[in-house]
Amino acid sequence: MATLDLFSLEPAQPANPAKLRLLALRDQLHHLGHAYYVLDAPLVPDAEYDRLFQELQALEAAHPEWVTADSPTQRVGGQALDVFVSVRHAVPMLSIRTETDTESTGAEAFDARVRKELELTPADPPVEYVAELKFDGLAMSLRYENGVLVQAATRGDGEYGEDVTQNIRTIGQIPLKLPAGVPPVLEVRGEVYMRRDDFEALNEKQRDKGGKTFVNPRNAAAGAVRQLDPGIAAQRPLSFFAYGLGEVVMAEQGGPAFSTHYGMLQTLKSWGFPVSALVDTAQGAPELIAYHQRIGASRDQLPFDIDGVVYKVNSLALQQRLGFVTREPRWAVAHKYPAQEQVTRVLGIDVQVGRTGKLTPVARLDPVFVGGTTVSNATLHNLFELRRKRVRVGDSAIVRRAGDVIPEVVGIVSSGPRTSYVPNFRMPRACPICGSTVVREKTEMNHRCSGGLFCSAQRKQAILHFAQRRAVEVEGLGDKLVEQLVDTNVIRTLPDLYRLGLTALASLDRMADKSAQNIVDALEKSKQTTLPRFLFGLGIRHVGEATAKELARHFGTLDAIMDASEEALLGVSDVGPIVAKAIRTFFDQPHNREVVEQLRACGVTWPEGAAADAGPKPLAGKTLVLTGTLPTLGRDAAKDLIEAAGGKVSGSVSKKTHYVVAGTEAGSKLDKARELGVAVLDEAGLLELLK
Ligand code: 5U1
Numbered sequence: 069m070a071t072l073d074l075f076s077l078e079p080a081q082p083a084n085p086a087k088l089r090l091l092a093l094r095d096q097l098h099h100l101g102h103a104y105y106v107l108d109a110p111l112v113p114d115a116e117y118d119r120l121f122q123e124l125q126a127l128e129a130a131h132p133e134w135v136t137a138d139s140p141t142q143r144v145g146g147q148a149l150d151v152f153v154s155v156r157h158a159v160p161m162l163s164i165r166t167e168t169d170t171e172s173t174g175a176e177a178f179d180a181r182v183r184k185e186l187e188l189t190p191a192d193p194p195v196e197y198v199a200e201l202k203f204d205g206l207a208m209s210l211r212y213e214n215g216v217l218v219q220a221a222t223r224g225d226g227e228y229g230e231d232v233t234q235n236i237r238t239i240g241q242i243p244l245k246l247p248a249g250v251p252p253v254l255e256v257r258g259e260v261y262m263r264r265d266d267f268e269a270l271n272e273k274q275r276d277k278g279g280k281t282f283v284n285p286r287n288a289a290a291g292a293v294r295q296l297d298p299g300i301a302a303q304r305p306l307s308f309f310a311y312g313l314g315e316v317v318m319a320e321q322g323g324p325a326f327s328t329h330y331g332m333l334q335t336l337k338s339w340g341f342p343v344s345a346l347v348d349t350a351q352g353a354p355e356l357i358a359y360h361q362r363i364g365a366s367r368d369q370l371p372f373d374i375d376g377v378v379y380k381v382n383s384l385a386l387q388q389r390l391g392f393v394t395r396e397p398r399w400a401v402a403h404k405y406p407a408q409e410q411v412t413r414v415l416g417i418d419v420q421v422g423r424t425g426k427l428t429p430v431a432r433l434d435p436v437f438v439g440g441t442t443v444s445n446a447t448l449h450n451l452f453e454l455r456r457k458r459v460r461v462g463d464s465a466i467v468r469r470a471g472d473v474i475p476e477v478v479g480i481v482s483s484g485p486r487t488s489y490v491p492n493f494r495m496p497r498a499c500p501i502c503g504s505t506v507v508r509e510k511t512e513m514n515h516r517c518s519g520g521l522f523c524s525a526q527r528k529q530a531i532l533h534f535a536q537r538r539a540v541e542v543e544g545l546g547d548k549l550v551e552q553l554v555d556t557n558v559i560r561t562l563p564d565l566y567r568l569g570l571t572a573l574a575s576l577d578r579m580a581d582k583s584a585q586n587i588v589d590a591l592e593k594s595k596q597t598t599l600p601r602f603l604f605g606l607g608i609r610h611v612g613e614a615t616a617k618e619l620a621r622h623f624g625t626l627d628a629i630m631d632a633s634e635e636a637l638l639g640v641s642d643v644g645p646i647v648a649k650a651i652r653t654f655f656d657q658p659h660n661r662e663v664v665e666q667l668r669a670c671g672v673t674w675p676e677g678a679a680a681d682a683g684p685k686p687l688a689g690k691t692l693v694l695t696g697t698l699p700t701l702g703r704d705a706a707k708d709l710i711e712a713a714g715g716k717v718s719g720s721v722s723k724k725t726h727y728v729v730a731g732t733e734a735g736s737k738l739d740k741a742r743e744l745g746v747a748v749l750d751e752a753g754l755l756e757l758l759k
Contacts, residue, residue, distance in 0.1 A: 162397055457478070618641055
């Protein structure tokens with residue numbers, strides 16, 4: 069008899085080998101999908117997942133009568149709709165009171181209200197809260213009947229929402245099927261959102277093809293959810309976090325009994341829902357304030373937008389006592405952060421020249437405080453974006469700054485009905501830096517300077533790209549220094565960097581002897597690199613870090629990559645015809661090969677071939693967290709070493725963390741490691757493990 073695993077609700081069928089195989093494949097793919105999408109810890113290579121998926125597809129094609137809605141093959145494939153059907157929420161979807169006072173007094177006011185409602189005196193102990201992130205996305209209600217996703221609905225007016233099930237099914241993080249033992253009716257509520265990197269990639273794709281770009285991740289997510297064609301929705305990468313429940317009907321024989329909100333979230337997690345790792349409990353106002361400040365300080369580093377944090381009374385009994393005012397619970401509040409979008413005036417439009425010669429129109433702004441800093445320039449991306457957004461010098465523009473992303477103008481503030489647009493900016497015909505002709509290929513959206521490395525702007529950017537942390541990492545070589553080195557003709561090509569002597573550096577304006585020595589040391593250190601970092605640092609068009617890693621893995625040596633035909637390059641996952649052509653074009657230019665040879669002659673080196681990949685994997689299966697500053701290893705270098713040794717680097721500490729590697733000024737991650745009893749290492753300890 070077949071055994072049932074965690075994800076199977078079906079009793080064993082009479083032995084039909086094909087059917088048994090199909091059921092086993094479904095369970096396996098549910099399990100692998102959960103590890104990949106929710107836990108971010110793939111259990112098998114992508115190719116193996118694809119192979120199993122195709123095997124299931126083939127079995128279902130041969131036996132259409134066995135296809136069920138909860139099969140992993142059924143995430144995409146519904147018909148395009150004419151309209152969304154309105155559905156009534158079994159339990160209304162409430163909204164949340166917003167505390168717009170972004171200072172700590174916002175948390176104090178909430179705690180004071182809760183204590184007053186509960187008639188607590190100052191002598192009573194602090195109220196226990198759960199603190200969560202307020203995701204900047206769309207609220208969603210997921211309804212499961214007998215463990216199978218049957219409906220996904222937007223919030224709408226709280227009583228009626230829209231049935232967007234087809235689109236929501238395409239989100240890999242949302243389980244289609246739940247493990248045995250869940251309540252027969254279960255509504256899970258949470259937020260659908262788009263990660264910032266997915267949003268940037270989507271807009272980049274749209275810009276490249278001259279399509280409509282999205283203003284922010286929230287709008288992009290909303291557009292995807294309300295897409296009538298699920299095929300298009302499936303191409304818009306969405307994510308989900310669960311934070312609450314709607315209707316729950318327990319089985320006659322009982323079910324999970326929750327007494328706290330925190331416990332409920334942990335149960336949702338165990339059922340396969342993504343629950344933020346940053347959820348925490350907090351005792352009274354002081355801990356709420358600490359949470360607000362801690363999350364605020366790391367807001368830019370989060371991979372998604374948040375507009376605040378949420379506090380909820382943890383005890384469900386107390387929540388019930390507190391009840392609601394109109395459609396907002398008294399037991400919860402959203403405590404905001406300063407906005408990531410602001411309105412300001414466009415004072416002028418400048419043109420910047422990038423590493424590949426791309427000319428970018430940049431709005432010069434009346435300085436404005438947005439997303440935590442003062443912004444005085446914002447990108448307009450290209451001439452067509454500028455026109456599409458109808459931007460003119462003198463206009464009031466909406467500026468967005470979120471995370472590490474460059475601030476951008478997302479639109480203008482319309483001052484009445486749309487009249488015809490007369491731009492007052494023209495793209496220059498000559499490069500503003502070197503005077504070379506500006507060109508634009510017919511199929512391209514970008515204007516480019518044709519000066520190549522003759523153009524000092526391109527030279528500066530090429531050097532900064534090579535020296536950045538994610539490439540060979542020359543610590544301390546920032547844009548001011550590179551500007552000086554290029555403008556004074558001390559450096560003309562990348563290899564010139566390694567010919568820089570202490571004397572030349574120390575003789576630069578405002579350069580102290582000690583700083584010059586630091587740069588010399590950093591250059592020496594950067595010579596020991598890895599093939600992916602070197603390849604990425606060369607700045608070949610379309611070759612980002614991920615592609616560089618794939619190329620290195622596939623070919624093993626730089627010479628093999630330099631000599632690979634377009635056809636051979638197409639054999640690398642991640643490399644399509646445009647990328648293959650760009651790589652070939654780059655290495656077909658004798659001066660690029662010359663740069664590579666000279667860099668090698670200067671002593672830049674990396675492990676190749678078997679040495680690069682086939683070494684032992686002492687950290688296979690281990691998860692490590694880095695915190696603080698390590699004495700010699702940069703964060704990226706430490707991450708590279710751990711990954712090369714088969715380990716995984718995670719951003720947060722949990723019970724599943726094997727080691728925390730702590731340097732100076734290690735923060736809350738170190739505290740958490742101690743609290744959970746996770747082993748803590750210093751840099752020497754890490755290097756010992758890697759041996
Ligand atoms: N994290 C989180 N976001 N959020 C939004 N929890 C949460 N709860 C909400 C909303 C609107 O509402 C409940 C308090 C009803």
